[in-house]
Amino acid sequence: MSRLKYIIFISVFISAVATVGIWYLASRKFIDTANEQSIYSIRALDLIKEFKKSDSIANIKFAGKIISVNGTVTSVEAADSTVNIKLADTASGSYAIFNFQQKNIREAKTINQGDNVTVKGYCNGGVYSEILEAEFISFTRCVLNK
Amino acid sequence: MKKSVLIAAFICVSTFLFAQKKMTTSATINFDATTSSDGLAKAENKTVVAAIDPRSGSIAFEAIMKSFSFSNPMMQDYFNGDNWLETDKFQTSTFKGKITNLAAVNFSKDGTYSSEVAGELTIHGIAKPVTTTGAVIITGKSITVTASFTIKLEDYGIKSKAIDVGKVAKEPKITVEADFK
Numbered sequence: 387m388s389r390l391k392y393i394i395f396i397s398v399f400i401s402a403v404a405t406v407g408i409w410y411l412a413s414r415k416f417i418d419t420a421n422e423q424s425i426y427s428i429r430a431l432d433l434i435k436e437f438k439k440s441d442s443i444a445n446i447k448f449a450g451k452i453i454s455v456n457g458t459v460t461s462v463e464a465a466d467s468t469v470n471i472k473l474a475d476t477a478s479g480s481y482a483i484f485n486f487q488q489k490n491i492r493e494a495k496t497i498n499q500g501d502n503v504t505v506k507g508y509c510n511g512g513v514y515s516e517i518l519e520a521e522f523i524s525f526t527r528c529v530l531n532k
Numbered sequence: 533m534k535k536s537v538l539i540a541a542f543i544c545v546s547t548f549l550f551a552q553k554k555m556t557t558s559a560t561i562n563f564d565a566t567t568s569s570d571g572l573a574k575a576e577n578k579t580v581v582a583a584i585d586p587r588s589g590s591i592a593f594e595a596i597m598k599s600f601s602f603s604n605p606m607m608q609d610y611f612n613g614d615n616w617l618e619t620d621k622f623q624t625s626t627f628k629g630k631i632t633n634l635a636a637v638n639f640s641k642d643g644t645y646s647s648e649v650a651g652e653l654t655i656h657g658i659a660k661p662v663t664t665t666g667a668v669i670i671t672g673k674s675i676t677v678t679a680s681f682t683i684k685l686e687d688y689g690i691k692s693k694a695i696d697v698g699k700v701a702k703e704p705k706i707t708v709e710a711d712f713k
Contacts, residue, residue: 414606465558465560465711468560468578470579483558483579485579513623517582
């Protein structure tokens with residue numbers, strides 16, 4: 387094989403591998419949370435307590451992880467295409483809020499205030515809200531743990 | 533006489549109740565930095581805290597940055613990463629502002645009112661003034677606020693190769709919607 391043919395072959399090969407790699411990364415989707423393992427399982431009030439004690443420490447522990455949270459639904463905030471449920475500490479107003487993944491919105495719409503539920507989702511962390519003067523912890527890609 | 537006093541009292545009480553500050557914890561913010569060559573830089577945050585005070589016209593939003601959900605995990609990591617929004621360090625974005633044409637909005641009458649909003653938007657730890665137009669929709673006791681505007685990523689200290697090569701828009705569109713019940 388001449389040197390030119392060798393260079394062309396290597397260039398085409400590298401371009402093909404790069405194209406497949408970029409296509410793979412760009413077309414990736416999140417794993418269905420139902421198939422993910424929870425890193426922690428915790429009661430909502432205990433979770434809120436940890437964030438109220440120190441949200442910087444709690445963020446290191448919980449943020450970026452799949453967590454299962456159990457508690458009583460204090461409110462359901464539904465719109466046309468989305469449902470958020472809240473498990474709140476009614477004494478302080480602090481809460482954890484769960485936004486369901488698209489394929490689980492129908493099951494989320496069956497949840498009512500007062501229900502005892504366990505929700506599994508991706509913890510985005512928590513912060514102190516200046517508007518609410520309370521701690522709020524946000525979850526996305528949630529599913530009901532059955 | 534008694535009847536008219538009662539009616540006046542009812543109007544006073546309902547006006548007072550309606551004029552009170554309203555809050556929601558499920559406002560949404562859409563972030564759209566897609567370009568003609570890349571459609572991945574698009575996200576939505578559906579757990580935004582928002583408040584409106586019909587008496588003063590003040591409006592405020594607070595969003596956890598990590599709650600912006602992209603369809604693609606790589607883009608989400610990129611958005612949160614050290615080369616872009618550094619969300620470990622700058623956890624929230626906030627907006628604090630006012631409806632500047634408050635007289636044009638009748639909070640006690642159903643309708644869609646065009647509103648002008650001015651305030652300060654903080655992203656990536658940098659606060660910049662923002663003015664935009666939006667709509668205030670009154671339906672019974674509920675108030676819905678919507679607004680769309682663009683920001684310059686450079687103004688907020690956000691620079692990256694992806695922006696330079698046109699994969700991410702330099703001026704993404706931000707759309708905000710809050711439904712106050």
